[in-house]
Structures are given as structure tokens and as C-alpha cells.
Amino acid sequence: MDSVTSTGAKYDCLLFDMDDTLYPLSTGLNLACRKNIIDFMLHHLKIEESKVPEMCVELYKEYGTTMAGLKALGFEFDNDEYHAYAHGRLPYDTLKPDPVLKNLLLSMPQRKIIFTNADEAHVVRVLEKLGLEDCFDGVICFETLNPSFAPIDEDNKNAADPRAPDEHGFFSESESDTDAAESKATILCKPSVEAMKAAIRIANVDPKKTIFFDDSARNIAAGKAAGLNTVFVGSSVHVPGADIALESIHNIKEALPEIWEDGDQVDPVIPSAVETTVRA
Numbered sequence: 001m002d003s004v005t006s007t008g009a010k011y012d013c014l015l016f017d018m019d020d021t022l023y024p025l026s027t028g029l030n031l032a033c034r035k036n037i038i039d040f041m042l043h044h045l046k047i048e049e050s051k052v053p054e055m056c057v058e059l060y061k062e063y064g065t066t067m068a069g070l071k072a073l074g075f076e077f078d079n080d081e082y083h084a085y086a087h088g089r090l091p092y093d094t095l096k097p098d099p100v101l102k103n104l105l106l107s108m109p110q111r112k113i114i115f116t117n118a119d120e121a122h123v124v125r126v127l128e129k130l131g132l133e134d135c136f137d138g139v140i141c142f143e144t145l146n147p148s149f150a151p152i153d154e155d156n157k158n159a160a161d162p163r164a165p166d167e168h169g170f171f172s173e174s175e176s177d178t179d180a181a182e183s184k185a186t187i188l189c190k191p192s193v194e195a196m197k198a199a200i201r202i203a204n205v206d207p208k209k210t211i212f213f214d215d216s217a218r219n220i221a222a223g224k225a226a227g228l229n230t231v232f233v234g235s236s237v238h239v240p241g242a243d244i245a246l247e248s249i250h251n252i253k254e255a256l257p258e259i260w261e262d263g264d265q266v267d268p269v270i271p272s273a274v275e276t277t278v279r280a
Contacts, residue, residue, distance in 0.1 A: 009109075009110070009209070010209065010258055010261070011110050011209050011210065011211055011229070011258070011259060012110055012111065012205060012206060012209040012210065013110055013111040013112070013113060013203065013205040013206075013209065013210040013211075014108060014110050014111070014112045014113070014210070014211050014213070014259070015113050015115050015199065015203070015205070015210055015211065015212045015213065015228070016112065016113070016114055016115065016136075016213045017114075017115060017116060017190075017212075017213060017214035017215060017216070017219065017233075018114050018116040018118065018123060018126060018127075019116065019118060019126070019215075020215040020234065021213055021214055021215045021233045021234070021249060022098075022101065022126070022130060022132065022249060023095055023098070023126070023130060024234070024248070025215070025234060027094045027095060028091065028094055029090050029091065029092075029094065029095070032089075032090050032091055033086055033087065033090060034056070036085055036086045036087075036089055036090070037056065037066050037067075037085075037086050038052055038053070038056060039085070040082060040085045040086060041055070041056070041066075041070070044077060044081075044085070045070070045075055045077065059073075063187075063189075064117070064189045064190055064191050064192060064195075064218075065117055065187070065189050067079075067082055067086075067187065068187035068189050071186070071187050072186065072187075079119075079142075080119075083118075083119040083121065083122065083142070084121075087118065087119065087121065087122040087125075088121070090122075090125075092125050092126070092129050093129075095126060095129035095130055096129070096130075097129075097130060097131035098130050098131060098132065099131065100250055101130070101132065101249060101250060102130075102131055102132055102135055104250070104252060104253060105132065105135040105136075106135060107260065108259055108260070109259075109260070110259065111137045111138075111203075111205075112135065112136045112137055113136060113137055113138045113139065113140060113203050113205075114127075114136050114138070114139040114140065114141070115140045115190075115199050115203075115212070116139070116140070116141050116142075117141075117142060117189040117190055118141055118142060119141060119142045119143065120139070120141055120142075120143055120170055123139055123141055123170075136169060137165070137169070138165040138169050138170070138171050138203065139165070139169050139170045139171065140171050140199050140202055140203060141170065142187075142189070143170070143172070144170065144171045144172060144202060145188045145189065145195055145198055145199070146187055146188055147172065171202050171203065190214075190216070190218075190219045190222065191216065191218035191219045191221070191222040192222065193222050193225045193226050195222070196212075196222050196223055196225070196226035196228065197226050200226060200227075200228070207226060207227035207228045207229075208227060208229075210228055210229065211228070211229045211230070211231060211256070211259075212228040212229065212230050212231065213231045213233050213249070214230075214231075214232070214233065215232070215233045215234040217232065217239035217240065217241075217242075220232050220239055220240075220241045220242050221239070221240050221241035222241075223241065224241035224242075224243075225241070229243055230242050230243050230244075231243065231244045231245070231246060231252075231255075231256070232244070232245040232246070233245075233246050233248070233249050234246075234247070234248075235247065244256065
């Protein structure tokens, strides 16, 4: 792969987590997802009910996601089935179009890429509900980081550059060219520094000129360890490794005006009915 092309701009790329970053935790999707995961463990994996709550917490802490932990422990299940159960039954209607965020994103001159542990289908549903499906240049997701689990689509495979996003914007990477999985039982995901480095390589970005936005303190710490500029989203209280902390993703322009200082761009149109004040 060609080396990263660096410009004179301060930032070349903005790397965004999706869930609870592009929309607030108050939507309830996070809680609904956790309930679905617990139900999957109970009814599909037949794990003893008394063990499931603590097990979820421990696996999340140890492996980054409950799914990654279950695989590491040797549980066998179809990944698509798991994702369909955890995400396919979510109350997506709680997500509403966000014209404020859309205008902000479209006015940014840098490349914008989603970086999530979630699967492709979930990414598509969330971005459609938020009205942000045309705001990003690419998506790095579960299938990107874990090619050994993803079926190869020969029709959409880009022979010239396997890391180039497909027609729908999703990045892919061949199993032989990734540091992702040592075996079929290993899942690569945030907050591992390896996942961060893989995303940097796949997106072909200079971490020193890339800003990483995420609502997880662990992910922020890993992003900083990988050399990224970091923004913690969801609270104005700084966490270890965060360069900036935002109460809401809508506060980007006030906190990071330098994003708009490079290149020609149109100032975002902010609907007057929506409050966008930076909170203390």
C-alpha cells in the first residue's frame, strides 16, 4: 500500500465511533442491546441465568465486547445470528434525523470515517435513521477487522486496492494482510490498541493528523496509545487520554474550530429551534 499522503492541513481525517457517540445514550439503544445479548446467552447458549449478568460485565471488561469474550471462552455460534439477535431487534425508531449533525459533518473538509465494533447491517440502520448515510467517506466495522469471519464477496472485491471502501462505503481487508485474528476464536475489536492500529492502517491515515471521537474512556485511552488525537464524547469531564471532552457531538464547532480552518468549506446551517450551546 502506498504511504499516507500528508497535506499541509492540521487534520486530514476524522474517525468517529457510532453508537452513543453520534447519538446520545438516552435513546435507550444501549440498554436494549444489552438485554438482547443477555437473552441470547440464556436462550441460545444455555448459560445458567444466575451467571449471565456478572459474566457479561467480566467479558466486556476483559475482551472489549461480550461477543469477543464468548468466542474466546470457546462458545460456538454464528456471528451473523448473534448480530441479528443483538442489533436486529433494537428499537431503531427511537433514533431521529439529526439535521444539525448532518450540516456539521458535511461542512467539514476532512475525510470522515466511522470506526465501530458493530456489524455492517447495524451501521446501515443507524446512519439511515439519523439521516447521516451520505456524510461519511467510509466505514470500518466488525467485518472489516475480522475478515476470517466475513464471507468474501467476489463481485464487490476491489482488486486494485482491497482496503478501498466498496460501493456502500465499507472497508474490507484480506485475512492474510491483517493482524486481526490469530485463530477463528479471536475477535479484534476496540478497545485493543491492535484494533486501533488496524483501523489506522486500513483507512490509510496519519494518526498525528487524525481526530478520534468516542464515548468510551477505554477506547479513548487506546486511541491515544495508538497516536491519535482524541475527543471524549458524552461528558465534559476529561478521561485519561482525552485531549478534549464534549458534552455532545453537536459541540464540535465550538470546541474544535480548527477543523474548519483548513480548506474551503460552507459554514453549517444550524436550525434555530435546536440548542447547540456548549455546556460547562
